[in-house]
Amino acid sequence: MKSTRILAWLAIAIGAIYFIVPLIGTFEFSLRMRRGEYTFDAYQSVFSDIQFRTTFGFSMLMALFTIIFGMLLVVPTAYWVRLRLPRMRPVIEFITLLPLVIPAIVIVFGYLRLYNSSSFLPLTNSTSGTNMLLVFSYMTLSLPYMYRAVDTAMRMIDVGTLTEAAESLGAKWPTILFRCIFPNVMSGVLSGAFITFAIVMGEFTMASLLNRPAFGPYLQLVGANKAYEPSALAIIAFAITWLSMGLLQLVSRFQKTAPVKA
Amino acid sequence: AAEPSAELVEAAKKEGKLTTIALPHSWCGYGDIIAGFKAKYPEITVNELNPDAGSGDEIEAIKANKGNTGDQAPDVIDVGLSFGPSSKAEGLIQPYKVETWDSIPDSAKDADGHWYGDYYGVLSFVVNTDIVKEVPKDWADLTKADYANAVALAGDPRTSNQAVQAAYAAGLAKGETDAAKAGEAGLAHFAEINKAGNFVPVIGKSASLAQGSTPIVIAWDYNGLAWRDTLAGNPPLEVVVPETGVVAGVYVQAISAFAPHPNAAKLWMEYLYSDEGQLGYLKGYCHPIRFNDLVKNGKVPQEMLDKLPPAAAYEKAVFPTLEEQEAGKAAITTKWDSVVGANVQ
Amino acid sequence: MSFLSLSHIQKSFGPVQVVSDFNMEIEKGEFVSFLGPSGCGKTTVLRMIAGFETPSGGTITVAGKNQAGLKPNQRNIGMVFQAYALFPNMNVTDNVAFGLKVAGRPKEEIDARVKEMLGLIKLEHLADRFPYQMSGGQQQRVALARALAPKPQVLLLDEPLSALDAKIRVSLREEIRMIQQQLGITTVFVTHDQEEALSISDRIVVMNAGCADQIGAPAEIYNRPATRFVASFVGTLNLIEAKVVDPAANRIAIGDQGITLREPLGAVKAGDTVSLALRPEAGSIAEGAKGDTALTGEVVSSNFLGSVIRTRMRVGPSVISFDMFNNPGLVPPTAGETVTLRFVASDLLVIRD
Amino acid sequence: MSFLSLSHIQKSFGPVQVVSDFNMEIEKGEFVSFLGPSGCGKTTVLRMIAGFETPSGGTITVAGKNQAGLKPNQRNIGMVFQAYALFPNMNVTDNVAFGLKVAGRPKEEIDARVKEMLGLIKLEHLADRFPYQMSGGQQQRVALARALAPKPQVLLLDEPLSALDAKIRVSLREEIRMIQQQLGITTVFVTHDQEEALSISDRIVVMNAGCADQIGAPAEIYNRPATRFVASFVGTLNLIEAKVVDPAANRIAIGDQGITLREPLGAVKAGDTVSLALRPEAGSIAEGAKGDTALTGEVVSSNFLGSVIRTRMRVGPSVISFDMFNNPGLVPPTAGETVTLRFVASDLLVIRD
Amino acid sequence: MSHSALIDRRTVIDWLGIAPFMIFALLFLILPTLYLVTGAFLTPEGDFTFKNIGDLFSPNILSAYWISIKVSLASSLGGAIIGFFLAWAIVMGGLPRSIRSGLLTFSGVASNFAGVPLAFAFIATLGRTGLVTVLLRDMIGFNLYSTGFNLLSFFGLTITYMFFQIPLMVLILTPALDGMKREWREASEILGASTWQYWRMIALPILWPSLLGTTLLLFANAFGAIATAYALTGSSLNIVPILLYAQIRGDVLHNPNLGYALALGMIVITGLSNVLYIWLRSRAERWQK
Numbered sequence A: 001m002k003s004t005r006i007l008a009w010l011a012i013a014i015g016a017i018y019f020i021v022p023l024i025g026t027f028e029f030s031l032r033m034r035r036g037e038y039t040f041d042a043y044q045s046v047f048s049d050i051q052f053r054t055t056f057g058f059s060m061l062m063a064l065f066t067i068i069f070g071m072l073l074v075v076p077t078a079y080w081v082r083l084r085l086p087r088m089r090p091v092i093e094f095i096t097l098l099p100l101v102i103p104a105i106v107i108v109f110g111y112l113r114l115y116n117s118s119s120f121l122p123l124t125n126s127t128s129g130t131n132m133l134l135v136f137s138y139m140t141l142s143l144p145y146m147y148r149a150v151d152t153a154m155r156m157i158d159v160g161t162l163t164e165a166a167e168s169l170g171a172k173w174p175t176i177l178f179r180c181i182f183p184n185v186m187s188g189v190l191s192g193a194f195i196t197f198a199i200v201m202g203e204f205t206m207a208s209l210l211n212r213p214a215f216g217p218y219l220q221l222v223g224a225n226k227a228y229e230p231s232a233l234a235i236i237a238f239a240i241t242w243l244s245m246g247l248l249q250l251v252s253r254f255q256k257t258a259p260v261k262a
Numbered sequence B: 001a002a003e004p005s006a007e008l009v010e011a012a013k014k015e016g017k018l019t020t021i022a023l024p025h026s027w028c029g030y031g032d033i034i035a036g037f038k039a040k041y042p043e044i045t046v047n048e049l050n051p052d053a054g055s056g057d058e059i060e061a062i063k064a065n066k067g068n069t070g071d072q073a074p075d076v077i078d079v080g081l082s083f084g085p086s087s088k089a090e091g092l093i094q095p096y097k098v099e100t101w102d103s104i105p106d107s108a109k110d111a112d113g114h115w116y117g118d119y120y121g122v123l124s125f126v127v128n129t130d131i132v133k134e135v136p137k138d139w140a141d142l143t144k145a146d147y148a149n150a151v152a153l154a155g156d157p158r159t160s161n162q163a164v165q166a167a168y169a170a171g172l173a174k175g176e177t178d179a180a181k182a183g184e185a186g187l188a189h190f191a192e193i194n195k196a197g198n199f200v201p202v203i204g205k206s207a208s209l210a211q212g213s214t215p216i217v218i219a220w221d222y223n224g225l226a227w228r229d230t231l232a233g234n235p236p237l238e239v240v241v242p243e244t245g246v247v248a249g250v251y252v253q254a255i256s257a258f259a260p261h262p263n264a265a266k267l268w269m270e271y272l273y274s275d276e277g278q279l280g281y282l283k284g285y286c287h288p289i290r291f292n293d294l295v296k297n298g299k300v301p302q303e304m305l306d307k308l309p310p311a312a313a314y315e316k317a318v319f320p321t322l323e324e325q326e327a328g329k330a331a332i333t334t335k336w337d338s339v340v341g342a343n344v345q
Numbered sequence C, D: 001m002s003f004l005s006l007s008h009i010q011k012s013f014g015p016v017q018v019v020s021d022f023n024m025e026i027e028k029g030e031f032v033s034f035l036g037p038s039g040c041g042k043t044t045v046l047r048m049i050a051g052f053e054t055p056s057g058g059t060i061t062v063a064g065k066n067q068a069g070l071k072p073n074q075r076n077i078g079m080v081f082q083a084y085a086l087f088p089n090m091n092v093t094d095n096v097a098f099g100l101k102v103a104g105r106p107k108e109e110i111d112a113r114v115k116e117m118l119g120l121i122k123l124e125h126l127a128d129r130f131p132y133q134m135s136g137g138q139q140q141r142v143a144l145a146r147a148l149a150p151k152p153q154v155l156l157l158d159e160p161l162s163a164l165d166a167k168i169r170v171s172l173r174e175e176i177r178m179i180q181q182q183l184g185i186t187t188v189f190v191t192h193d194q195e196e197a198l199s200i201s202d203r204i205v206v207m208n209a210g211c212a213d214q215i216g217a218p219a220e221i222y223n224r225p226a227t228r229f230v231a232s233f234v235g236t237l238n239l240i241e242a243k244v245v246d247p248a249a250n251r252i253a254i255g256d257q258g259i260t261l262r263e264p265l266g267a268v269k270a271g272d273t274v275s276l277a278l279r280p281e282a283g284s285i286a287e288g289a290k291g292d293t294a295l296t297g298e299v300v301s302s303n304f305l306g307s308v309i310r311t312r313m314r315v316g317p318s319v320i321s322f323d324m325f326n327n328p329g330l331v332p333p334t335a336g337e338t339v340t341l342r343f344v345a346s347d348l349l350v351i352r353d
Numbered sequence E: 001m002s003h004s005a006l007i008d009r010r011t012v013i014d015w016l017g018i019a020p021f022m023i024f025a026l027l028f029l030i031l032p033t034l035y036l037v038t039g040a041f042l043t044p045e046g047d048f049t050f051k052n053i054g055d056l057f058s059p060n061i062l063s064a065y066w067i068s069i070k071v072s073l074a075s076s077l078g079g080a081i082i083g084f085f086l087a088w089a090i091v092m093g094g095l096p097r098s099i100r101s102g103l104l105t106f107s108g109v110a111s112n113f114a115g116v117p118l119a120f121a122f123i124a125t126l127g128r129t130g131l132v133t134v135l136l137r138d139m140i141g142f143n144l145y146s147t148g149f150n151l152l153s154f155f156g157l158t159i160t161y162m163f164f165q166i167p168l169m170v171l172i173l174t175p176a177l178d179g180m181k182r183e184w185r186e187a188s189e190i191l192g193a194s195t196w197q198y199w200r201m202i203a204l205p206i207l208w209p210s211l212l213g214t215t216l217l218l219f220a221n222a223f224g225a226i227a228t229a230y231a232l233t234g235s236s237l238n239i240v241p242i243l244l245y246a247q248i249r250g251d252v253l254h255n256p257n258l259g260y261a262l263a264l265g266m267i268v269i270t271g272l273s274n275v276l277y278i279w280l281r282s283r284a285e286r287w288q289k
């Protein structure tokens, strides 16, 4: 028992070193903007850049939409597949793997051809349409993680019996889905949301080719043209993302439910 | 110089928007040029697509946006020389001749006006003098033991024009005159740099210069100078044009065949090729294509010239023809992996 | 016409017929148990009543209304599951209120009803607990309250107690029965525990391989089993091999002990083998007893079961168990001893099938 | 010295003392049950014997060997878990063979032993099944075979039957007992089902809050419970309130019915209240019975439990249950009727503690 | 209502349930990608050809696939193994609860920390002038690079990829480990099994399907990763995504149709590995419902 715990601490320690040292390396460099001394100049420069705030805000908003719509798509699907169409699982799993290997640029070129201003669904005609397309693209990119996270959480509850219990009490499917299933796969929804959030905050190709003012392209631009700010930005983005996730988790904990395992 | 016609200005204003692509603000003074255009035509908004795109991206953006009049479709492009003729062949660009057409050297324009050069620069060594005390003067110096782990290109020779030209230049420095042979010789030279342990296969830019992982970056002189200004002495950079093998790279401007705002695009061209636009390039350390014409007419202020590397450096500059570029490129891209062998396992 | 009526119900899963021609009439307020071995189709019938499965044939009516085509959420039927199936994300109050909320009842009504229900199951003090914070027995009581809250016409319980400890099982079944009588709600209770079924039902349906073998009051089922299956499934039963000696005189022999039965033997001939049934509690030791209501044999073992001592005795080819109430002064027969068992003539049944 | 000995065993989890000064000597081949309510420490003691928990104090020896410091896999003990804990990735054969395989026995020996074990539990025909393909009872038999295969010195069973159906529970417990006797293996069996403990044990340890309240043979525990806790936990027990009338004469009154007890009342004075205990099976209806071995009262309810009919009767302030064997001719007393219960004087015990 | 009509209606409803997902996938994943599939069989002029597919079998491209597969395998196996240990530590290691939730949220962030910032972080740490390299050199006189270590290499790319592979593994595997029952371990122990035997004979076989599935996800994740590879190794490592982008986006090579053929090759390889996974899983899950 004792030796298990020592081994576990060891694993965590090694993991921590592996994960933290590169971040320290980045941080150290970000402090070197002024010659010969450590300063937070790079951070000041980042924070005073209006573009940083607007793009970060824009991407946060997009992430929020992506998480909401993604969950609305994925949770009912995973639920239905478990309940009624278990034989479709391998097919769905394969589909959700595709976004990992199909280059984002290929997908976005496809969008431009399919949904341009002269197509049957002219999404790029308006800003809001383009934003929608962007959200759809993010949903696509996050499918592999989202689906697995939710499906795993669903394995933990008896979906079939809960459904029947709710049905026998007179509930219709929206109630069943949103009041009885969703809250009980929160752990999966949450970890799917974490990953989605991180994906959206960093994504470059989609936003850039759809010409939306997102954080990914901004990061890229700063990375290509500045020396110290990119490191500061990386640290800031990392910290904010982690913080947001922490908040998300805290919020979900205040929600009075069984403890979520995440 | 001549002003654009009133009808064109009127038509462009009616379109109200111009979509550009791949124009980093720190590249060739584009930041100020765009600002100047906006100031002059406040009725036209400038929509800037991916400033960090490469020439290939620009071409693909045109193709992908056929039929799209949304904000994603570029009106004008600024691409490496070789992309001019190829896009014309593919029907991706449309002809237009600016008012100053005649003052553009014939060697740098398509006779029909589909594309024409806008600016050029020469390849240079951008050096972090904190780390490198003895600044290299020529291509041959790069194999010296002093420059262990120091030399980087500003791109992957398989994807970046800037990097291919670097190899080609190194070949010219060896005294080769035949383009294909120059390519091979350049490749051989980079193989030597690599064997000496000097080559760092990271893409060099201002951050890696500052951080020290690429103390010497081979890049267009105007980029080097812009980086020097941004870093402002932390660390200090020096931009050196090599003594031999000075290769000039010409970029060309063109209007998309599917431009949603063709008149705004034409107006943009007029602005770029006006004296004001051309001097904007020069402020960004680029040689505008009408440089000789401007100098001849005394339009270039002396303090602008003083900020450039010595004029002597440019006198030696070689402008590879398209055919020469093709020949050099073929040799370099196909054999880069095997000869330079940076595929460390 | 009865309140809940199942007529000619059939159900097949693919080629397999799981329920075949099931008929049953249940009166309003009645408590009916389905009793039968695992896999006999109890759950399937229940799920057809609830609307989770569609019958392959036959009609289900509730209060005269044909249920065909009605979805589970349109049937106004309460259900309690074996594994509780409480909503893990809701506390006790919210679980109980769920059915009322989805029906859009006003808040005051919901509050009052939930309070009433929690009073009924005596868990007012746990109103804010979440399922994972309660014992199995408490969870099952909440599940009961949840099912009852919307005042369903019919209450269905599918082995609600089988996940619980023996001790809690007994007290909860009594509680369920009490609440059911208090509310007068028509109830179908599925179990495979015969003592459970016997102790709380108005009537019992003994199921076997998709059919109702017998329907009747507990004592009827226990004392006059209609088939050999019912006899052996409900309670412990001694099956005794006997040889027919004289069919006309109802005379048989168990080993070498001749007995004249009360019941007619029916169409058998001398030399045939017949099976007789005798409950372990039907006999008692009586030295010297003789004749048609006594059997003598050698004790095989004597087993202490708490309130009862069960003795096994060999008579001819069969081993017969019989029970005696334990008392401290009692010396149970020991193995090898010869004892005589006396019983009432009518307790010895002839099993026909 | 005994085979398995627990002396002065203690166990605390943090500040909470869960087992305090537990002592027990178990002979070779004996079958001992730990019986007690949930949370009393049964599992904890068992896990200390197995080596999963380290005692906070005291000594455990097996065959004279102190077990301190031995890991579970060095103890040669077999264990059967409540939730079977079969390895889901192995079929029956592989599960049973596991202990032999990790011990590196030769293949032929393993094959032979597995075959023998499957014969013992009568599941030869399911040798290739995976756990999910078997019923609970079958799984538990495999778990038993798995535990027995490596011929452990001691067999530990932690509520092995509580997840099973009533019917299977009874047959499986008899099977376990038979196999245990056949192999002569020293066995500790944890349960909270008193009938289970009474029916299969050589001796029973009744545990209460971390201590052994009483250790003894089943009949001894049932008939002469050492404490009020043992009396009420083992079997059903009527607790009757009585008033002391004349302590010197052992005279008490239940309601208005005076009785002279056999047992001395001890240090009480007239007017005190005392508790008397009477088992439901100890009495029988006898109209007209009177005196010190009879009680008269009004019937509250009569409940059919199968072999037994349990009647509840009000006598003074208490309600007394008593059992009668069911038989078809019997007309159980109905509520409101007045009946008289006769019992043996020695069955009425005075509860002291 | 006839018997078969009932069945049919139910089947229709069953399929309707996943219709939104299928339509979404069709519109925003499959259809856009079809252009890629057809593009792989077209010349730049738009004529049908097998040349692009044929070109995939040139030594240069084959070696790119091979290196890609190797890097992906190495980083997915490395990520899987280390991620497994970390997940094990937080689930079964008896560590405080806060470590668990801390690592899990960190993993959420780190599993998508990629591209330029990640590459830069490693260069700033283990590059020739990186923090650790310099510290090792100055403090204990150890020259990391004289050992043959090179960050801009197969090995370097692998450890950099692991920065997002490990957290991904942790995130996905933790629930699977949560499902392991304590009794299985105790049953094996009391039957005489060592810890090693428990893991080899019971725990790993039970976890096998989850491990396999997650490793496949990691493989695909690495196989498609471009930004990090490009930012880290620039021109030095000839892997498929870089080559693909060079063909589609590059200033120099620029043959989008060959690029599409390269992407098609990646999809085929992923598809094959998925088939392999499904087959392995069905073997590993014989003991499941």
Ligand SMILES: Nc1ncnc2c1ncn2[C@@H]1O[C@H](COP(=O)(O)OP(=O)(O)OP(=O)(O)O)[C@@H](O)[C@H]1O
Pocket (backbone or CB within 6 Å): C013, C018, C036, C037, C038, C039, C040, C041, C042, C043, C044, C045, C192
């Ligand atoms: N969806 C289904 N598909 C195929 N067969 C089924 C299905 N549901 C039940 N069965 C089969 O129908 C038979 C009856 O099942 P049912 O669940 O009604 O039995 P039960 O009497 O409730 O048993 P238990 O006491 O074990 O719960 C079983 O043989 C079962 O395997």
Ligand SMILES: Nc1ncnc2c1ncn2[C@@H]1O[C@H](COP(=O)(O)OP(=O)(O)OP(=O)(O)O)[C@@H](O)[C@H]1O
Pocket (backbone or CB within 6 Å): D013, D018, D036, D037, D038, D039, D040, D041, D042, D043, D044, D045, D192
């Ligand atoms: N690891 C532990 N840490 C803290 N307390 C524990 C631990 N294990 C058991 N306990 C406590 O010790 C007491 C005895 O537990 P134990 O499991 O031995 O009871 P039991 O008699 O087996 O009960 P049951 O019949 O419910 O299985 C309980 O109050 C329990 O909460």
Ligand SMILES: NCCCCNCCCN
Pocket (backbone or CB within 6 Å): B021, B022, B023, B024, B027, B051, B052, B053, B054, B055, B078, B079, B080, B251
């Ligand atoms: N507009 C022509 C220059 C294109 C600039 N591309 C910069 C690419 C840097 N990776």
Ligand SMILES: [Mg+2]
Pocket (backbone or CB within 6 Å): C042, C043, C044, C158
């Ligand atoms: Mg059932």
Ligand SMILES: [Mg+2]
Pocket (backbone or CB within 6 Å): D042, D043, D044
């Ligand atoms: Mg226990």
